[in-house]
Amino acid sequence: MANFPSLAEFFINAPPMTVSNVEKVDHQQAHYYYFPPILIHCNSPECSGERIFRNHERHMATSEWRNYFVIYKCSNCDKSFKIFAIAIHTLNGGAEVQKYGEAPAFGPPIPTRAMSLVGPDRELFLKGRRAENQGLGIAAFAYYRRIIENQWQRLLNEISKVGAKTGLDPAVQQHIEEAKKERQFDKAVKSMGDAIPPTLKMNGQNPIALLYSALSEGIHAQSDEECLELAGHIRVILYELAERLNAALQEHNELDAAVKRLANRKNPAPKSET
Numbered sequence: 120m121a122n123f124p125s126l127a128e129f130f131i132n133a134p135p136m137t138v139s140n141v142e143k144v145d146h147q148q149a150h151y152y153y154f155p156p157i158l159i160h161c162n163s164p165e166c167s168g169e170r171i172f173r174n175h176e177r178h179m180a181t182s183e184w185r186n187y188f189v190i191y192k193c194s195n196c197d198k199s200f201k202i203f204a205i206a207i208h209t210l211n212g213g214a215e216v217q218k219y220g221e222a223p224a225f226g227p228p229i230p231t232r233a234m235s236l237v238g239p240d241r242e243l244f245l246k247g248r249r250a251e252n253q254g255l256g257i258a259a260f261a262y263y264r265r266i267i268e269n270q271w272q273r274l275l276n277e278i279s280k281v282g283a284k285t286g287l288d289p290a291v292q293q294h295i296e297e298a299k300k301e302r303q304f305d306k307a308v309k310s311m312g313d314a315i316p317p318t319l320k321m322n323g324q325n326p327i328a329l330l331y332s333a334l335s336e337g338i339h340a341q342s343d344e345e346c347l348e349l350a351g352h353i354r355v356i357l358y359e360l361a362e363r364l365n366a367a368l369q370e371h372n373e374l375d376a377a378v379k380r381l382a383n384r385k386n387p388a389p390k391s392e393t
Contacts, residue, residue, distance in 0.1 A: 121138070123139050124141070126214070126216065127155040130154075130203060130218075135221065135253065138217045139216055141214050141215075144213055150181075151177050152178055153174070153176070154178065162199055163193065165198070170194065172192060174192075182209055183208055184208045185206065185207060185208065186204075186205070188204055189203040189204075190202050191203070202222045224249050229245070232365050236364070237270055239270075243262050244262070246262050247262030247263045247266065247354075251351065251354065256342075256343040256344060257341075263357075267353070268304060271307065275298055275327070279292070279299060280368065281316045281368060282295055285316055292314075297310050318367050321360075326360045336349060
């Protein structure tokens with residue numbers, strides 16, 4: 120059994136199916152209490168960051184287990200909700216509480232750019248992230264592996280766009296184009312080699328080769344803990360690749376716009392000398 124100092128810490132940090140003692144329960148009266156405010160991520164466009172969520176309902180304090188759907192609402196945008204399914208009973212001035220689940224799902228928010236990068240496999244990515252958050256290494260690795268196997272050509276297409284936009288050496292760009300034509304991921308990785316825009320390299324390494332290396336480990340040869348570690352590495356590489364792809368294209372688009380604006384300006388007429 121875990122131990123959290125307060126209900127707020129429990130709501131924020133406890134994975135689903137956690138049972139915990141909490142030391143602090145905010146009583147309004149002898150037999151009633153409120154669930155405390157919590158600081159969590161708000162997905163609304165107005166917020167898109169950490170905000171205070173509140174639950175204003177009063178709950179009866181009892182030594183018997185009671186089940187609740189606890190509905191929190193963002194105090195900033197007044198639009199986003201976080202719902203927890205829990206059981207709780209009071210215990211020696213504190214409480215014992217179990218979390219059945221929550222929506223949106225437990226864990227840090229997934230960056231929007233990473234979700235866009237995996238495209239049609241968005242739901243698989245969410246399932247993989249949930250499995251990783253719950254410590255289910257084999258499941259998380261299997262989901263991420265399926266995504267990479269489905270989407271490697273999509274990743275190469277995005278890399279090719281960056282190469283074309285940023286003026287990558289034609290010989291290097293040709294290696295990327297040839298890799299895109301392959302039907303198998305391993306052959307594409309061999310064909311591509313080290314051909315990648317420098318801005319997309321990670322510590323000097325090709326991220327596509329890194330992803331392939333992680334997948335080639337084989338799910339049957341690894342323990343659940345080893346699969347969990349590999350799954351985390353795959354996710355981190357995907358997150359970083361999504362950010363770098365976006366940054367490279369954005370930077371180039373801004374440069375194009377600036378050059379175009381300045382090139383299209385009419386030169387002021389020279390002043391006549393007297």
